[in-house]
Amino acid sequence: MSVRAFSTQLFKHGKALVRQICKKESIASRNIALKINAAQQTTPKPAKVFDNRIVPRISGLRNVGVQIGLQARRILIDNVLNRVTNSLAADLRKRAARRILYGDSGPFFALVGVSLASGTGILTKEEELEGVCWEIREAISKLKWNHADAEIDETQFENVPVSLADLSFGKPIAKGANAVVYAAKFKEKLDDSEISVIEAEEPEVPVVQKVVTADTDDINEFPLALKMMFNYDIQSNAMAILNAMYRETVPARVYYSNIGVTDWEIELSRRHRHLPQHPNIVAIFSVFTDYIPELEDCRCLYPAALPKRLHPEGEGRNMSLFLLMKRYDTSLQDFLSSVHPSTRTSILLFTQLLEGIAHLTSHGIAHRDLKSDNLLLDMAESEAPVLVISDFGCCLSDKNNGLMLPYTSYEIDKGGNAALMAPEIVNQQPGTFSVLNYSKSDLWAAGAIAYEIFGSPNPFYAKEGRQMLKNTDYKESDLPELPEDVPFVIRKLVEACLRRRPNKRIDPEIAANVCQLFLWAPSSWLKPGLVKLPSSTEILQWLLSLTTKVLCQGKLTRSSGGAFKSERDSFKYGRRTYPEYLLISCFLYRAKLANVRAALSWIHAVNLDLEAD
Structure with missing residues (x-):
């Protein structure tokens, strides 16, 4: 063969x-x-x-x-x-x-x-x-972190449209120039004695006229808050109101579909961005239009905003926009005026503010009105409050231009709170090729608010005869020192947030990572004198360790009856509190090796400067 x-x-x-x-x-x-x-x-x-x-x-x-x-x-x-x-x-x-x-x-x-x-x-x-x-x-x-809100069943907002007739009201809890907020809850059963109906300007449309409010405003009794926008100029039409007040609805989770609202949503989505939910963004469960009701103290608190059918001297329209949201305990401004938080609590608050801003920036949205009374706190854990950014009435959510808004005339709105407006915004002049760059403007405002969080006066606010710095012409060397108990890395981070030129300012996501690393990273990574930065494998091991702790230890305990306990009750989340696990989850949700390394490199450079001094 x-x-x-x-x-x-x-x-x-x-x-x-x-x-x-x-x-x-x-x-x-x-x-x-x-x-x-x-x-x-x-x-x-x-x-x-x-x-x-x-x-x-x-x-x-x-x-x-x-x-x-x-x-x-x-x-x-x-x-x-x-x-x-x-x-x-x-x-x-x-x-x-x-x-x-x-x-x-x-x-x-x-x-x-x-x-x-x-x-x-x-x-x-x-x-x-x-x-x-x-x-x-x-x-x-x-992860479903909102399970801790046992009083609030979010599924009810997804299945049934909400209107004023579904709600019972407590006392007013806040009032501003453009809106009023009332404590609220869902009715168990509609009581005809609570609501009387009259005929509006159009006889076939029923209008809520008088709503009896409860004598209490206890947050356990009324876990929701209803924000009613003042409407002076917009006709009483759902489409017109939603188009004019769309900024307020940017973080909303569900819209009440009045006639034509679905078409409005489609059209609006083509022109404006929507903000996905986030632990450090206000929880707005539902948005709807309805007729202005007669609520407690309305004639004393906001008489001009009432329609003439409720108040003879009122200048408001019959319909307006309503936002149903989670009720929070207090604002950051009120909290800081009555409590001197510990250094760790202040760092947790500042980190959450940076996380919220990083979330906004990553979705091409600028708040443009950050200040301490627009930051709300959930005080279920007194040593680790949950901070959320609220009041989006001045936000920029333009899908076509993103965070770079053409500034061709003075008629274009720059946003609110001129005192905390970033230098590149407040100093910009209109012109054919002029642009307002909002990519790091909210971060600058956060740097100014950090002074309040860490127990110092805001340098851009005048108070008790003290001359304030002007955001138009201040020098970085004129920024006051933060208290000595504030860690050196955090002090330098606040300075990096307040750089006059945006290209010299730290990136919002890197800034948030710096705070997260300071809170949770191995101490050897943060010490001055570090010769070599951690390798990618070491960083990944640490991220996997954090992930394991969040997935395995960050569990809600159940009451003896099997149901989730109230958020006001004590929870056990392993070694850490619920807000701390929530903060870690925010970090892990956007974790990228490149960004973690960039934050570590920034900390390393800061420590080298400390050694040089």
């Missing part, structure tokens, strides 16, 4: 033999896999169908593109799972791959944890490490 013929026969019979062996091994490995209860494939839940009268807002914990996610998962499968070669592992690999592609991060974290702990170097490429960060963000995005 020739060599050629022998080779042909060997290849033919050898191929059949290998197939038979592989088949037997495959059957054996499948039986073993069944015995060890290999995870079965999960079926994704069907998409929720909403009532056609409700326009739901997109969840705030989903800002990473689907294509990026699929690419990260493919990197895992192609470069990690496919390196396992034995037949049993191959079968398990297929099952794990199916679970990962359907959104289950359990197998992923298990594999990554073993890899990092053993030091085998499976994950070595930078893109693969960033893929791990993507998985961390995905895992954190699925």
Whole structure:
């Protein structure tokens, strides 16, 4: 037999033999896999169908593109799972791959944890490490932190349109130039004796005229707040009101679908940005238009805003915009006027403010009216209040121009609170090619508010004869020193936020990362004299450790009856409080290796300056 013929026969019979062996091994490995209860494939839940009268807002914990996610998962499968070669592992690999592609991060974290702990170097490429960060963000995005609000069932806002007739009112809790806020709650049953109905200017439209309010304004009794906007010039039409007051609705989660509102939402979405929900942004559950009711003290608090049908000297229109939101305990301004918080509490507050601003900036929105009375606090944990940014009436949410607004004439609004307006905004002059750059303007305002948070007078406010700095021409060297008990890194961070030129100012996300690292990172990373920055693997190990703590320890305890306890009751969240886990989750939700390294490099540079001095 020739060599050629022998080779042909060997290849033919050898191929059949290998197939038979592989088949037997495959059957054996499948039986073993069944015995060890290999995870079965999960079926994704069907998409929720909403009532056609409700326009739901997109969840705030989903800002990473689907294509990026699929690419990260493919990197895992192609470069990690496919390196396992034995037949049993191959079968398990297929099952794990199916679970990962359907959104289950359990197998992923298990594999990554073993890899990092053993030091085998499976994950070595930078893109693969960033893929791990993507998985961390995905895992954190699925947390439901709002479960702590036991008094507020958010699902009721998704299924049933809200109107004034559904609410009972407490006492007024705040009043400004453009709106009034009342304590509110849902009625258990509509009581006809509470509401009398009269005929409006158009006889076929019923209008709420008189609403009896309760004698108490206890936050446990009234966990909601209803904000009623004053309407002097806009006609009593839902479309007209929503178009004129759209800024107030930017962070809202659900719109009440009056006639034509769905079309309005579609049109508005083409021109303006929506802000996904975030723990440090005010929780507005529902937005709707309705007729102005006669509420307690309305003739004393805001007589001019009332329509003539309720007050002869009123100048307001019959209809206005109403925002139903979570009720908060106090404002930052009132809190700081009565309490001197500890240094750690102040750092937690400042970090939350930076997290809220980073969230705004990442979605191309500028608040433009940041001040201490527009920052609200949930005081369920007195040592770690939850801070939220509220009052978006002056915000910029232009989808076409983003944060770079053409400034062609003085008629274009620059925003509110001129005292805390960033230098690049207040000094800008209109012109053909002039632009208002809001990319770091809110960060500048946060730097000024930081003085109040850490117990010092705001240098841009005049008080008790003290001359204030002017945002138009101040010198950075004139900024007063923060108290000595404020850590050096935080003091330098506040200075970095108040740089006059925006290109010299720190990035909002990096600023938030600096505070987060100061709170949670290993102390060895923050000490002066650090010779070498942590490697990407070390950073990733730390991020995975934080993720594990949040996922495993940050759980709500249940009462003996099985239901979630009230937010006003004591919770146990492992070693940390609920607000601290909430803050860590915000950091992990946007964690990227490049940005964490940038924050560490900034801290390292600051420490080098300290050593040089």
